Amino acid sequence: MEYCSSGSLLSVLESPENAFGLPEDEFLVVLRCVVAGMNHLRENGIVHRDIKPGNIMRLVGEEGQSIYKLTDFGAARELDDDEKFVSVYGTEEYLHPDMYERAVLRKPQQKAFGVTVDLWSIGVTLYHAATGSLPFIPFGGPRRNKEIMYRITTEKPAGAIAGAQRRENGPLEWSYTLPITCQLSLGLQSQLVPILANILEVEQAKCWGFDQFFAETSDILQRVVVHVFSLSQAVLHHIYIHAHNTIAIFQEAVHKQTSVAPRHQEYLFEGHLCVLEPSVSAQHIAHTTASSPLTLFSTAIPKGLAFRDPALDVPKFVPKVDLQADYNTAKGVLGAGYQALRLARALLDGQELMFRGLHWVMEVLQATCRRTLEVARTSLLYLSSSLGTERFSSVAGTPEIQELKAAAELRSRLRTLAEVLSRCSQNITETQESLSSLNRELVKSRDQVHEDRSIQQIQCCLDKMNFIYKQFKKSRMRPGLGYNEEQIHKLDKVNFSHLAKRLLQVFQEECVQKYQASLVTHGKRMRVVHETRNHLRLVGCSVAACNTEAQGVQESLSKLLEELSHQLLQDRAKGAQASPPPIAPYPSPTRKDLLLHMQELCEGMKLLASDLLDNNRIIERLNRVPAPPDV
Known part of the structure:
Protein backbone atom coordinates (compact mmCIF):
# COMPACT_ATOMS: atom_id res chain seq x y z
CA MET A 1 0.00 0.00 0.00
CA GLN A 222 -25.12 11.90 3.25
CA ARG A 223 -26.50 14.91 5.07
CA VAL A 224 -25.61 18.52 4.33
CA VAL A 225 -25.05 21.09 7.03
CA VAL A 226 -26.85 24.43 7.16
CA HIS A 227 -25.25 26.97 9.49
CA VAL A 228 -27.82 28.99 11.45
CA PHE A 229 -26.91 31.81 13.82
CA SER A 230 -29.67 32.53 16.33
CA LEU A 231 -29.38 36.29 16.67
CA SER A 232 -31.52 36.49 19.79
CA GLN A 233 -29.68 33.64 21.55
CA ALA A 234 -26.26 34.58 20.10
CA VAL A 235 -25.48 30.92 19.31
CA LEU A 236 -24.29 29.29 16.06
CA HIS A 237 -26.02 26.02 15.18
CA HIS A 238 -25.20 23.29 12.67
CA ILE A 239 -28.37 21.81 11.20
CA TYR A 240 -27.79 18.42 9.54
CA ILE A 241 -30.47 17.62 6.95
CA HIS A 242 -30.81 15.71 3.70
CA ALA A 243 -30.84 17.73 0.49
CA HIS A 244 -34.18 16.16 -0.47
CA ASN A 245 -35.82 17.25 2.82
CA THR A 246 -38.38 20.05 2.80
CA ILE A 247 -38.04 23.43 4.47
CA ALA A 248 -40.59 22.23 7.04
CA ILE A 249 -38.19 19.45 8.13
CA PHE A 250 -35.36 21.98 8.28
CA GLN A 251 -37.46 24.28 10.47
CA GLU A 252 -38.29 21.41 12.81
CA ALA A 253 -34.58 20.62 13.12
CA VAL A 254 -33.94 24.28 13.97
CA HIS A 255 -36.77 24.07 16.51
CA LYS A 256 -35.08 21.13 18.26
CA GLN A 257 -31.84 23.04 18.71
CA THR A 258 -33.19 26.56 19.38
CA SER A 259 -36.69 25.94 20.84
CA VAL A 260 -37.99 28.54 18.35
CA ALA A 261 -41.22 27.27 16.78
CA PRO A 262 -41.30 27.21 12.95
CA ARG A 263 -44.04 29.86 12.79
CA HIS A 264 -41.81 32.26 14.71
CA GLN A 265 -38.67 31.67 12.62
CA GLU A 266 -37.60 34.49 10.36
CA TYR A 267 -34.31 34.41 8.45
CA LEU A 268 -31.89 36.85 6.91
CA PHE A 269 -28.94 35.98 4.70
CA GLU A 270 -26.25 38.50 3.81
CA GLY A 271 -28.57 41.37 4.76
CA HIS A 272 -31.67 40.21 2.89
CA LEU A 273 -34.88 38.67 4.18
CA CYS A 274 -35.28 34.97 3.29
CA VAL A 275 -38.87 33.86 2.98
CA LEU A 276 -38.79 30.04 3.30
CA GLU A 277 -41.85 28.15 2.10
CA PRO A 278 -42.36 24.98 4.21
CA SER A 279 -43.30 22.83 1.21
CA VAL A 280 -40.24 23.77 -0.88
CA SER A 281 -37.11 21.58 -1.02
CA ALA A 282 -34.26 22.47 1.32
CA GLN A 283 -32.00 22.63 -1.74
CA HIS A 284 -33.26 26.18 -2.21
CA ILE A 285 -31.56 27.29 1.02
CA ALA A 286 -28.52 29.43 0.30
CA HIS A 287 -25.07 27.87 0.73
CA THR A 288 -23.89 28.75 4.22
CA THR A 289 -20.63 28.61 6.18
CA ALA A 290 -19.73 29.17 9.81
CA SER A 291 -18.70 32.74 8.95
CA SER A 292 -21.67 33.33 6.63
CA PRO A 293 -24.69 31.59 8.20
CA LEU A 294 -28.40 32.10 7.96
CA THR A 295 -29.39 34.59 10.66
CA LEU A 296 -32.42 33.50 12.67
CA PHE A 297 -34.41 36.45 14.01
CA SER A 298 -36.81 35.62 16.85
CA THR A 299 -37.73 36.52 20.39
CA ALA A 300 -35.46 34.65 22.79
CA ILE A 301 -33.18 35.35 25.74
CA PRO A 302 -29.47 35.66 24.82
CA LYS A 303 -27.49 32.79 26.34
CA GLY A 304 -24.29 32.85 24.30
CA LEU A 305 -21.71 30.14 23.74
CA ALA A 306 -21.59 27.48 26.46
CA PHE A 307 -18.08 26.30 27.34
CA ARG A 308 -15.90 24.95 30.11
CA ASP A 309 -13.18 27.19 31.48
CA PRO A 310 -9.84 25.80 30.19
CA ALA A 311 -8.23 26.75 33.50
CA LEU A 312 -10.12 23.86 35.10
CA ASP A 313 -8.19 21.40 32.91
CA VAL A 314 -4.69 22.75 33.61
CA PRO A 315 -2.50 20.27 35.56
CA LYS A 316 0.25 21.37 37.95
CA PHE A 317 3.97 20.62 37.69
CA VAL A 318 5.49 18.48 40.42
CA PRO A 319 8.23 20.33 42.36
CA LYS A 320 10.99 17.83 41.59
CA VAL A 321 12.45 17.16 38.16
CA ASP A 322 10.62 14.23 36.59
CA LEU A 323 11.16 14.28 32.83
CA GLN A 324 8.20 12.04 31.95
CA ALA A 325 5.83 13.72 34.41
CA ASP A 326 6.98 17.19 33.32
CA TYR A 327 6.36 16.26 29.68
CA ASN A 328 2.87 14.96 30.46
CA THR A 329 2.05 18.07 32.48
CA ALA A 330 3.34 20.40 29.77
CA LYS A 331 1.28 18.50 27.21
CA GLY A 332 -1.87 18.87 29.32
CA VAL A 333 -1.28 22.59 29.92
CA LEU A 334 -0.57 23.18 26.23
CA GLY A 335 -3.76 21.32 25.32
CA ALA A 336 -5.74 23.62 27.61
CA GLY A 337 -3.99 26.59 25.99
CA TYR A 338 -5.07 25.51 22.50
CA GLN A 339 -8.60 25.05 23.82
CA ALA A 340 -8.49 28.61 25.16
CA LEU A 341 -7.35 29.84 21.74
CA ARG A 342 -10.23 28.05 19.99
CA LEU A 343 -12.73 29.44 22.48
CA ALA A 344 -11.31 32.96 22.16
CA ARG A 345 -11.78 32.80 18.39
CA ALA A 346 -15.30 31.44 18.81
CA LEU A 347 -16.20 34.26 21.22
CA LEU A 348 -14.90 36.92 18.86
CA ASP A 349 -16.64 35.29 15.89
CA GLY A 350 -19.85 35.22 17.91
CA GLN A 351 -19.60 38.94 18.61
CA GLU A 352 -18.99 39.62 14.93
CA LEU A 353 -22.11 37.64 14.00
CA MET A 354 -24.10 39.54 16.64
CA PHE A 355 -23.05 42.91 15.26
CA ARG A 356 -23.55 41.91 11.65
CA GLY A 357 -26.98 40.37 12.27
CA LEU A 358 -28.20 43.38 14.26
CA HIS A 359 -26.96 45.71 11.55
CA TRP A 360 -28.92 43.78 8.93
CA VAL A 361 -32.09 43.79 11.03
CA MET A 362 -31.83 47.54 11.54
CA GLU A 363 -31.32 48.02 7.81
CA VAL A 364 -34.53 46.07 7.19
CA LEU A 365 -36.34 48.23 9.77
CA GLN A 366 -34.98 51.39 8.16
CA ALA A 367 -36.30 50.22 4.80
CA THR A 368 -39.68 49.52 6.40
CA CYS A 369 -39.61 53.05 7.86
CA ARG A 370 -38.88 54.56 4.46
CA ARG A 371 -41.66 52.66 2.70
CA THR A 372 -44.25 53.36 5.39
CA LEU A 373 -43.21 57.01 5.55
CA GLU A 374 -43.51 57.31 1.78
CA VAL A 375 -47.05 55.92 1.89
CA ALA A 376 -48.05 58.19 4.78
CA ARG A 377 -46.60 61.32 3.17
CA THR A 378 -48.16 60.54 -0.20
CA SER A 379 -51.59 60.15 1.41
CA LEU A 380 -51.04 63.28 3.46
CA LEU A 381 -50.08 65.25 0.34
CA TYR A 382 -53.28 64.35 -1.49
CA LEU A 383 -55.43 65.02 1.55
CA SER A 384 -53.76 68.38 2.09
CA SER A 385 -54.30 69.43 -1.52
CA SER A 386 -57.97 68.43 -1.28
CA LEU A 387 -58.50 70.27 1.98
CA GLY A 388 -56.78 73.42 0.77
CA THR A 389 -59.63 74.58 -1.60
CA GLU A 390 -60.72 78.02 -0.43
CA ARG A 391 -63.76 78.28 -2.70
CA PHE A 392 -65.15 75.07 -1.24
CA SER A 393 -64.66 76.47 2.25
CA SER A 394 -66.64 79.61 1.44
CA VAL A 395 -69.43 77.82 -0.35
CA ALA A 396 -69.69 75.15 2.34
CA GLY A 397 -70.81 77.78 4.80
CA THR A 398 -73.88 78.67 2.71
CA PRO A 399 -76.84 77.78 4.98
CA GLU A 400 -79.35 77.35 2.15
CA ILE A 401 -77.49 74.34 0.61
CA GLN A 402 -77.84 71.47 3.13
CA GLU A 403 -75.82 69.04 0.98
CA LEU A 404 -72.78 71.22 1.45
CA LYS A 405 -73.07 70.82 5.22
CA ALA A 406 -72.66 67.04 4.84
CA ALA A 407 -69.73 67.65 2.53
CA ALA A 408 -68.17 69.90 5.14
CA GLU A 409 -68.50 67.18 7.78
CA LEU A 410 -66.79 64.66 5.49
CA ARG A 411 -64.11 67.23 4.81
CA SER A 412 -63.64 67.67 8.57
CA ARG A 413 -63.11 63.92 8.91
CA LEU A 414 -60.47 64.04 6.17
CA ARG A 415 -58.75 66.80 8.10
CA THR A 416 -58.66 64.55 11.19
CA LEU A 417 -57.20 61.70 9.17
CA ALA A 418 -54.60 64.07 7.77
CA GLU A 419 -53.58 64.99 11.32
CA VAL A 420 -53.24 61.30 12.24
CA LEU A 421 -51.08 60.67 9.17
CA SER A 422 -48.97 63.68 10.08
CA ARG A 423 -48.37 62.29 13.57
CA CYS A 424 -47.51 58.87 12.10
CA SER A 425 -45.00 60.51 9.75
CA GLN A 426 -43.38 62.35 12.64
CA ASN A 427 -43.32 59.12 14.68
CA ILE A 428 -41.61 57.21 11.88
CA THR A 429 -39.05 59.98 11.47
CA GLU A 430 -38.20 59.77 15.18
CA THR A 431 -37.88 55.98 14.88
CA GLN A 432 -35.48 56.42 11.97
CA GLU A 433 -33.32 58.74 14.07
CA SER A 434 -33.36 56.25 16.96
CA LEU A 435 -32.30 53.39 14.65
CA SER A 436 -29.52 55.51 13.15
CA SER A 437 -28.22 56.32 16.62
CA LEU A 438 -28.29 52.64 17.60
CA ASN A 439 -26.51 51.71 14.37
CA ARG A 440 -23.74 54.25 15.03
CA GLU A 441 -23.30 52.75 18.50
CA LEU A 442 -23.16 49.29 16.92
CA VAL A 443 -20.47 50.33 14.44
CA LYS A 444 -18.39 51.75 17.27
CA SER A 445 -18.62 48.50 19.26
CA ARG A 446 -17.80 46.49 16.17
CA ASP A 447 -14.68 48.57 15.54
CA GLN A 448 -13.55 47.91 19.10
CA VAL A 449 -13.86 44.16 18.55
CA HIS A 450 -11.88 44.40 15.32
CA GLU A 451 -9.14 46.22 17.21
CA ASP A 452 -8.99 43.44 19.85
CA ARG A 453 -5.54 41.82 20.04
CA SER A 454 -6.26 39.05 22.54
CA ILE A 455 -6.00 36.32 19.90
CA GLN A 456 -2.51 37.49 18.95
CA GLN A 457 -1.46 37.61 22.62
CA ILE A 458 -2.72 34.06 23.27
CA GLN A 459 -1.04 32.81 20.10
CA CYS A 460 2.25 34.42 21.13
CA CYS A 461 2.12 32.65 24.52
CA LEU A 462 1.30 29.36 22.81
CA ASP A 463 4.24 29.66 20.42
CA LYS A 464 6.65 30.14 23.33
CA MET A 465 5.02 27.32 25.32
CA ASN A 466 5.20 25.03 22.30
CA PHE A 467 8.95 25.63 22.00
CA ILE A 468 9.47 24.58 25.65
CA TYR A 469 7.13 21.60 25.19
CA LYS A 470 9.25 20.30 22.31
CA GLN A 471 12.33 20.52 24.55
CA PHE A 472 10.52 18.49 27.22
CA LYS A 473 9.49 15.97 24.57
CA LYS A 474 13.13 15.42 23.62
CA SER A 475 14.32 15.33 27.22
CA ARG A 476 11.88 12.60 28.31
CA MET A 477 13.68 10.09 26.08
CA ARG A 478 16.95 10.63 27.94
CA PRO A 479 17.95 8.69 31.06
CA GLY A 480 18.79 11.89 32.94
CA LEU A 481 20.06 15.47 32.75
CA GLY A 482 23.33 17.04 33.73
CA TYR A 483 23.44 19.76 36.37
CA ASN A 484 23.34 22.69 33.94
CA GLU A 485 20.65 21.06 31.80
CA GLU A 486 18.60 20.36 34.90
CA GLN A 487 18.77 24.03 35.93
CA ILE A 488 17.66 25.07 32.45
CA HIS A 489 14.85 22.52 32.68
CA LYS A 490 13.70 24.01 35.99
CA LEU A 491 13.80 27.51 34.51
CA ASP A 492 11.77 26.28 31.52
CA LYS A 493 9.15 24.91 33.92
CA VAL A 494 8.89 28.29 35.62
CA ASN A 495 8.66 30.15 32.30
CA PHE A 496 6.13 27.64 31.00
CA SER A 497 3.93 28.15 34.07
CA HIS A 498 4.17 31.96 33.77
CA LEU A 499 3.22 31.81 30.09
CA ALA A 500 0.26 29.56 30.86
CA LYS A 501 -0.89 31.92 33.62
CA ARG A 502 -0.58 34.92 31.29
CA LEU A 503 -2.48 33.08 28.54
CA LEU A 504 -5.38 32.19 30.82
CA GLN A 505 -5.43 35.72 32.24
CA VAL A 506 -5.78 37.19 28.74
CA PHE A 507 -8.50 34.67 27.97
CA GLN A 508 -10.49 35.53 31.09
CA GLU A 509 -10.02 39.30 31.15
CA GLU A 510 -9.81 40.15 27.47
CA CYS A 511 -12.07 37.48 25.96
CA VAL A 512 -14.58 36.09 28.44
CA GLN A 513 -15.35 39.30 30.35
CA LYS A 514 -15.73 41.35 27.18
CA TYR A 515 -17.87 38.65 25.64
CA GLN A 516 -20.16 38.53 28.67
CA ALA A 517 -20.46 42.33 28.65
CA SER A 518 -21.20 42.15 24.93
CA LEU A 519 -23.96 39.62 25.60
CA VAL A 520 -25.61 41.94 28.13
CA THR A 521 -25.46 44.85 25.69
CA HIS A 522 -26.69 42.61 22.88
CA GLY A 523 -29.72 41.64 24.97
CA LYS A 524 -30.61 45.29 25.53
CA ARG A 525 -30.21 46.09 21.85
CA MET A 526 -32.35 43.13 20.85
CA ARG A 527 -35.12 44.34 23.16
CA VAL A 528 -34.95 47.78 21.55
CA VAL A 529 -35.07 46.21 18.09
CA HIS A 530 -38.08 44.05 18.95
CA GLU A 531 -39.90 47.01 20.51
CA THR A 532 -39.13 49.11 17.43
CA ARG A 533 -40.31 46.31 15.17
CA ASN A 534 -43.61 45.99 17.00
CA HIS A 535 -44.02 49.77 17.11
CA LEU A 536 -43.51 50.02 13.35
CA ARG A 537 -46.11 47.31 12.84
CA LEU A 538 -48.62 49.35 14.86
CA VAL A 539 -47.77 52.56 13.00
CA GLY A 540 -48.07 50.72 9.67
CA CYS A 541 -51.49 49.44 10.71
CA SER A 542 -52.53 53.00 11.65
CA VAL A 543 -51.39 54.32 8.26
CA ALA A 544 -53.25 51.51 6.52
CA ALA A 545 -56.40 52.18 8.55
CA CYS A 546 -56.21 55.90 7.76
CA ASN A 547 -55.81 55.16 4.08
CA THR A 548 -58.77 52.79 4.09
CA GLU A 549 -61.00 55.24 5.95
CA ALA A 550 -59.85 58.16 3.82
CA GLN A 551 -60.73 56.19 0.73
CA GLY A 552 -64.25 55.57 2.07
CA VAL A 553 -64.69 59.23 3.02
CA GLN A 554 -63.44 60.35 -0.38
CA GLU A 555 -65.85 58.03 -2.14
CA SER A 556 -68.77 59.37 -0.04
CA LEU A 557 -67.68 62.94 -0.63
CA SER A 558 -67.28 62.33 -4.35
CA LYS A 559 -70.75 60.77 -4.57
CA LEU A 560 -72.28 63.67 -2.63
CA LEU A 561 -70.60 66.23 -4.86
CA GLU A 562 -71.76 64.45 -7.98
CA GLU A 563 -75.36 64.55 -6.70
CA LEU A 564 -75.00 68.22 -5.80
CA SER A 565 -73.51 69.02 -9.19
CA HIS A 566 -76.35 67.20 -10.90
CA GLN A 567 -78.91 69.14 -8.83
CA LEU A 568 -77.27 72.45 -9.70
CA LEU A 569 -77.39 71.60 -13.40
CA GLN A 570 -81.09 70.89 -13.14
CA ASP A 571 -81.71 74.15 -11.26
CA ARG A 572 -79.78 76.04 -13.93
CA ALA A 573 -81.87 74.49 -16.72
CA LYS A 574 -85.10 75.39 -14.95
CA GLY A 575 -83.86 78.94 -14.34
CA ALA A 576 -83.17 79.41 -18.03
CA GLN A 577 -86.83 78.56 -18.94
CA ALA A 578 -88.46 80.65 -16.21
CA SER A 579 -88.82 84.42 -16.05
CA PRO A 580 -85.93 86.38 -14.68
CA PRO A 581 -85.85 85.94 -10.92
CA PRO A 582 -85.90 88.85 -8.54
CA ILE A 583 -82.63 90.18 -7.27
CA ALA A 584 -81.25 87.57 -4.86
CA PRO A 585 -79.21 88.26 -1.73
CA TYR A 586 -76.28 86.57 -3.48
CA PRO A 587 -75.02 87.61 -6.93
CA SER A 588 -75.95 85.28 -9.81
CA PRO A 589 -72.34 84.23 -10.68
CA THR A 590 -72.16 82.29 -7.37
CA ARG A 591 -74.16 79.30 -8.69
CA LYS A 592 -72.14 79.21 -11.89
CA ASP A 593 -68.90 79.30 -9.94
CA LEU A 594 -70.27 76.68 -7.58
CA LEU A 595 -71.14 74.39 -10.45
CA LEU A 596 -67.68 74.68 -11.98
CA HIS A 597 -66.09 74.11 -8.61
CA MET A 598 -68.22 71.01 -7.93
CA GLN A 599 -67.11 69.50 -11.23
CA GLU A 600 -63.43 70.19 -10.50
CA LEU A 601 -63.75 68.81 -6.96
CA CYS A 602 -65.51 65.69 -8.17
CA GLU A 603 -62.67 64.91 -10.57
CA GLY A 604 -60.15 65.54 -7.78
CA MET A 605 -61.96 63.17 -5.45
CA LYS A 606 -61.85 60.37 -8.04
CA LEU A 607 -58.09 60.86 -8.48
CA LEU A 608 -57.53 60.91 -4.71
CA ALA A 609 -59.58 57.74 -4.19
CA SER A 610 -57.48 55.99 -6.83
CA ASP A 611 -54.23 57.07 -5.15
CA LEU A 612 -55.43 55.92 -1.72
CA LEU A 613 -56.31 52.54 -3.19
CA ASP A 614 -52.78 52.21 -4.55
CA ASN A 615 -51.34 53.10 -1.13
CA ASN A 616 -53.47 50.43 0.53
CA ARG A 617 -52.14 47.84 -1.88
CA ILE A 618 -48.56 48.82 -0.99
CA ILE A 619 -49.28 48.52 2.74
CA GLU A 620 -50.91 45.13 2.25
CA ARG A 621 -47.74 43.87 0.57
CA LEU A 622 -45.64 45.18 3.47
CA ASN A 623 -47.88 43.46 6.01
CA ARG A 624 -47.40 40.11 4.28
CA VAL A 625 -43.82 39.91 5.62
CA PRO A 626 -43.97 37.52 8.63
CA ALA A 627 -43.09 39.09 11.96
CA PRO A 628 -42.03 37.59 15.32
CA PRO A 629 -44.50 37.57 18.23
CA ASP A 630 -44.79 40.58 20.46
CA VAL A 631 -42.22 40.93 23.19
Missing part, protein backbone atom coordinates in the same frame (compact mmCIF):
# COMPACT_ATOMS: atom_id res chain seq x y z
CA GLU A 2 1.04 3.64 -0.29
CA TYR A 3 3.28 5.22 2.35
CA CYS A 4 1.26 7.13 4.98
CA SER A 5 3.65 9.89 5.94
CA SER A 6 1.40 11.66 8.46
CA GLY A 7 1.45 9.03 11.20
CA SER A 8 -1.64 7.42 12.70
CA LEU A 9 -4.92 8.73 14.05
CA LEU A 10 -3.40 8.14 17.49
CA SER A 11 -0.49 10.48 16.74
CA VAL A 12 -3.03 13.07 15.55
CA LEU A 13 -4.97 12.72 18.81
CA GLU A 14 -1.76 12.83 20.85
CA SER A 15 -1.02 16.31 19.51
CA PRO A 16 -1.86 19.02 22.11
CA GLU A 17 -4.01 20.83 19.52
CA ASN A 18 -6.39 17.84 19.62
CA ALA A 19 -6.32 17.20 23.36
CA PHE A 20 -10.11 17.65 23.43
CA GLY A 21 -10.88 15.86 20.19
CA LEU A 22 -10.79 16.56 16.47
CA PRO A 23 -12.47 19.50 14.77
CA GLU A 24 -15.83 18.62 13.25
CA ASP A 25 -14.66 18.57 9.62
CA GLU A 26 -11.73 16.28 10.43
CA PHE A 27 -13.90 13.97 12.53
CA LEU A 28 -16.30 13.53 9.61
CA VAL A 29 -13.33 12.55 7.41
CA VAL A 30 -12.33 9.90 9.98
CA LEU A 31 -15.91 8.63 10.18
CA ARG A 32 -16.23 8.42 6.41
CA CYS A 33 -12.93 6.57 5.97
CA VAL A 34 -13.47 4.12 8.86
CA VAL A 35 -17.00 3.29 7.70
CA ALA A 36 -15.78 2.78 4.12
CA GLY A 37 -12.93 0.54 5.30
CA MET A 38 -15.17 -1.55 7.56
CA ASN A 39 -17.78 -1.86 4.83
CA HIS A 40 -15.10 -3.26 2.52
CA LEU A 41 -14.04 -5.78 5.18
CA ARG A 42 -17.58 -6.99 5.77
CA GLU A 43 -18.22 -7.35 2.04
CA ASN A 44 -15.25 -9.73 2.04
CA GLY A 45 -16.25 -11.53 5.25
CA ILE A 46 -13.29 -10.33 7.35
CA VAL A 47 -13.22 -9.39 11.03
CA HIS A 48 -10.33 -7.06 11.98
CA ARG A 49 -10.22 -7.68 15.77
CA ASP A 50 -7.77 -4.86 16.57
CA ILE A 51 -9.41 -1.59 15.55
CA LYS A 52 -7.90 1.38 17.39
CA PRO A 53 -6.52 4.86 16.51
CA GLY A 54 -2.98 3.43 16.27
CA ASN A 55 -4.06 1.14 13.42
CA ILE A 56 -5.71 3.91 11.40
CA MET A 57 -3.02 5.61 9.32
CA ARG A 58 -3.24 9.12 7.90
CA LEU A 59 -1.98 10.48 4.63
CA VAL A 60 -2.55 13.79 2.88
CA GLY A 61 -4.28 13.83 -0.51
CA GLU A 62 -3.32 15.88 -3.54
CA GLU A 63 -5.66 18.69 -2.51
CA GLY A 64 -4.41 18.74 1.08
CA GLN A 65 -7.29 16.73 2.54
CA SER A 66 -6.79 13.97 5.09
CA ILE A 67 -7.26 10.34 4.08
CA TYR A 68 -7.37 7.63 6.75
CA LYS A 69 -6.51 4.00 6.05
CA LEU A 70 -7.47 1.00 8.17
CA THR A 71 -4.29 -1.07 8.61
CA ASP A 72 -2.61 -3.88 10.60
CA PHE A 73 -4.49 -7.04 9.71
CA GLY A 74 -2.24 -9.32 11.79
CA ALA A 75 -5.22 -10.36 13.92
CA ALA A 76 -7.77 -10.37 11.11
CA ARG A 77 -9.50 -13.53 9.95
CA GLU A 78 -12.31 -14.53 7.67
CA LEU A 79 -15.61 -14.63 9.54
CA ASP A 80 -19.18 -14.34 8.31
CA ASP A 81 -21.90 -12.54 10.26
CA ASP A 82 -23.27 -15.76 11.77
CA GLU A 83 -19.89 -17.30 12.64
CA LYS A 84 -18.03 -17.17 15.98
CA PHE A 85 -14.40 -17.32 17.11
CA VAL A 86 -12.79 -18.10 20.45
CA SER A 87 -9.24 -16.80 20.12
CA VAL A 88 -8.46 -13.47 21.80
CA TYR A 89 -6.50 -10.62 20.30
CA GLY A 90 -6.51 -6.82 20.49
CA THR A 91 -5.62 -3.78 22.60
CA GLU A 92 -7.22 -3.86 26.04
CA GLU A 93 -8.69 -0.32 26.14
CA TYR A 94 -10.55 -1.07 22.89
CA LEU A 95 -11.50 -4.70 23.60
CA HIS A 96 -15.08 -5.85 23.86
CA PRO A 97 -15.80 -6.59 27.60
CA ASP A 98 -16.25 -10.32 26.96
CA MET A 99 -12.83 -10.47 25.33
CA TYR A 100 -11.40 -8.17 28.02
CA GLU A 101 -12.57 -10.55 30.74
CA ARG A 102 -10.72 -13.45 29.23
CA ALA A 103 -7.62 -11.71 27.83
CA VAL A 104 -6.89 -9.14 30.55
CA LEU A 105 -8.50 -10.47 33.72
CA ARG A 106 -7.54 -14.04 32.79
CA LYS A 107 -10.91 -15.39 33.86
CA PRO A 108 -11.83 -18.72 32.30
CA GLN A 109 -15.04 -18.58 30.26
CA GLN A 110 -16.41 -20.48 27.33
CA LYS A 111 -17.82 -17.54 25.37
CA ALA A 112 -17.45 -17.34 21.63
CA PHE A 113 -17.19 -13.99 19.88
CA GLY A 114 -18.79 -12.67 16.71
CA VAL A 115 -18.06 -9.94 14.19
CA THR A 116 -19.76 -7.31 16.38
CA VAL A 117 -16.64 -7.16 18.59
CA ASP A 118 -15.29 -4.83 15.90
CA LEU A 119 -18.28 -2.53 16.49
CA TRP A 120 -17.30 -2.09 20.15
CA SER A 121 -13.75 -1.17 19.12
CA ILE A 122 -15.12 1.27 16.51
CA GLY A 123 -17.32 2.89 19.18
CA VAL A 124 -14.36 3.42 21.52
CA THR A 125 -12.26 4.74 18.64
CA LEU A 126 -14.92 7.20 17.47
CA TYR A 127 -15.46 8.42 21.04
CA HIS A 128 -11.69 8.89 21.41
CA ALA A 129 -11.54 10.83 18.13
CA ALA A 130 -14.49 13.05 19.12
CA THR A 131 -13.34 13.88 22.66
CA GLY A 132 -9.60 13.24 22.85
CA SER A 133 -10.05 10.73 25.69
CA LEU A 134 -11.26 7.16 26.22
CA PRO A 135 -14.91 6.60 27.14
CA PHE A 136 -14.28 4.28 30.12
CA ILE A 137 -11.79 5.53 32.71
CA PRO A 138 -11.40 4.04 36.20
CA PHE A 139 -9.56 5.95 38.89
CA GLY A 140 -5.84 5.62 38.19
CA GLY A 141 -6.33 4.73 34.53
CA PRO A 142 -7.43 1.65 32.53
CA ARG A 143 -4.08 -0.13 32.88
CA ARG A 144 -3.84 0.33 36.66
CA ASN A 145 -7.37 -0.55 37.71
CA LYS A 146 -8.45 -3.38 35.45
CA GLU A 147 -11.25 -4.73 37.65
CA ILE A 148 -13.00 -1.34 37.75
CA MET A 149 -12.42 -1.01 34.03
CA TYR A 150 -14.32 -4.25 33.51
CA ARG A 151 -17.07 -3.12 35.89
CA ILE A 152 -17.55 0.13 33.99
CA THR A 153 -17.90 -1.59 30.64
CA THR A 154 -20.23 -4.35 31.85
CA GLU A 155 -22.42 -2.31 34.22
CA LYS A 156 -22.91 0.54 31.79
CA PRO A 157 -26.63 1.46 31.63
CA ALA A 158 -28.45 1.41 28.30
CA GLY A 159 -27.97 4.70 26.47
CA ALA A 160 -24.79 5.66 28.32
CA ILE A 161 -21.73 6.27 26.14
CA ALA A 162 -19.09 6.82 28.82
CA GLY A 163 -18.32 6.05 32.45
CA ALA A 164 -15.69 7.20 34.91
CA GLN A 165 -14.58 6.78 38.49
CA ARG A 166 -13.44 10.17 39.81
CA ARG A 167 -11.81 9.05 43.08
CA GLU A 168 -10.42 5.88 44.57
CA ASN A 169 -13.19 3.45 45.53
CA GLY A 170 -15.63 6.12 44.41
CA PRO A 171 -18.95 5.57 42.61
CA LEU A 172 -19.20 5.12 38.87
CA GLU A 173 -20.49 8.15 36.99
CA TRP A 174 -22.24 7.75 33.63
CA SER A 175 -22.43 10.13 30.69
CA TYR A 176 -25.17 10.09 28.08
CA THR A 177 -23.77 12.94 26.02
CA LEU A 178 -20.37 14.00 24.73
CA PRO A 179 -18.46 16.39 27.04
CA ILE A 180 -18.85 20.14 26.61
CA THR A 181 -15.16 20.40 25.69
CA CYS A 182 -15.85 18.39 22.51
CA GLN A 183 -15.45 20.38 19.29
CA LEU A 184 -18.38 18.69 17.53
CA SER A 185 -21.53 20.75 17.07
CA LEU A 186 -24.72 19.80 18.86
CA GLY A 187 -26.23 19.05 15.46
CA LEU A 188 -23.64 16.36 14.75
CA GLN A 189 -23.63 15.11 18.34
CA SER A 190 -27.37 14.47 18.19
CA GLN A 191 -26.75 12.20 15.18
CA LEU A 192 -23.64 10.48 16.59
CA VAL A 193 -24.58 9.76 20.22
CA PRO A 194 -27.35 7.21 19.43
CA ILE A 195 -24.90 5.30 17.23
CA LEU A 196 -22.29 5.19 20.01
CA ALA A 197 -24.90 4.13 22.56
CA ASN A 198 -26.02 1.19 20.41
CA ILE A 199 -22.61 -0.15 19.40
CA LEU A 200 -21.12 0.27 22.89
CA GLU A 201 -23.57 -2.34 24.13
CA VAL A 202 -22.28 -5.42 25.99
CA GLU A 203 -25.23 -7.70 25.37
CA GLN A 204 -25.04 -9.09 21.86
CA ALA A 205 -28.84 -9.17 21.56
CA LYS A 206 -29.05 -5.42 22.18
CA CYS A 207 -26.02 -4.40 20.12
CA TRP A 208 -26.55 -3.21 16.57
CA GLY A 209 -25.38 -5.30 13.67
CA PHE A 210 -23.16 -3.99 10.91
CA ASP A 211 -26.10 -3.43 8.56
CA GLN A 212 -27.75 -0.99 10.93
CA PHE A 213 -24.41 0.63 11.79
CA PHE A 214 -23.65 1.23 8.11
CA ALA A 215 -27.18 2.53 7.49
CA GLU A 216 -27.05 5.05 10.35
CA THR A 217 -23.51 6.29 9.70
CA SER A 218 -24.21 6.59 5.97
CA ASP A 219 -27.26 8.65 6.86
CA ILE A 220 -24.99 11.12 8.69
CA LEU A 221 -22.43 11.25 5.88
